[in-house]
Amino acid sequence: MMTFDIVTIFPAMIEPQLTAGILGRAAAAGVIDVKIHDLRDFTTDRHRVVDDTPYGGGPGMVLKPDPIFRALDAIEADRGRPLTVVLTSPQGTPFTQLEARRLSQVRGLVILCGRYEGFDERIRERVSEELSIGDYVLTGGELPAMIVLDAVARLVPGVVGDEASVANDSFSRGLLDFPHYTRPVEIATTAPNARSAEALAERVLRVPDVLLSGNHAQIRRWRKQQAVARTLERRPDLLAAAGLDDEEREILRELVAQRDKP
Ligand code: SAH
16 A cells, blocks of 8 residues: 655645545545655644744745654654655656656655745755646645645555546547547537627537447547547657557658648
8 A cells, every 4th residue: 555644744735635536435445555744743842833034034934854864754653664755846857647647656756845935945954756736836835735636646556446547548548538428419608708799609519429439449449530630630749659550650751741732
């Protein structure tokens, strides 16, 4: 079973994520074990202070190193094994599906949520991974921690019921996912931002015929074609590193040839 320990000064922000949905079910079933730790429980002073002013002056507060070290000692003692410690930080390695897959192979993850200006630099001594969820700055590491937890946990065997759905997801092989449809076969709606009377008229949107054909070989081929076409159109940067099979490579060649036709 994979364990997750999240260290935060706002446990209440993270707790709801573990009571609903796929992660909630996986935790209840014991497929993953997630514990949330209040950083203030690892302070030793009466006021449970976790932050202090920066040496050298300047704005903002800095998270003190000693409560973090005590929290990590306690978590490691509790789990009884070495753990992979993740620091959430805008300065970290970009978090991708590849990183999520790599982290889903470890037995236990600790995720540290920063606040204010972040942590005293010395806590990096105990950190094995520094991860950023994107090139923007948030007020705290709780949302990044939840994102890392969610993306990693859903790759742990047994968390998502149908393993095949995970294998087909966007990025899992370097391709975006194919489009999905469900009942009804036809549905009417107006065009988005309709201005003209003509555009205001309802349009009937139909599920592509191939998906209703019952021809599984054709459906498989169509989905591959869609996945490759979408990736080429929206994220051509992914294609260089994508693990395409022969059929997908051929589809890509055809699409590129069509696109480049004068
Ligand atoms: N002064 C810091 C930013 C602190 S933001 C700097 O510029 O590097 C406060 C906390 O929010 C960080 O410690 C981190 O835990 C979290 N955080 C903010 N943006 C993030 C991002 N893009 N990815 C991951 N964590 C982030």
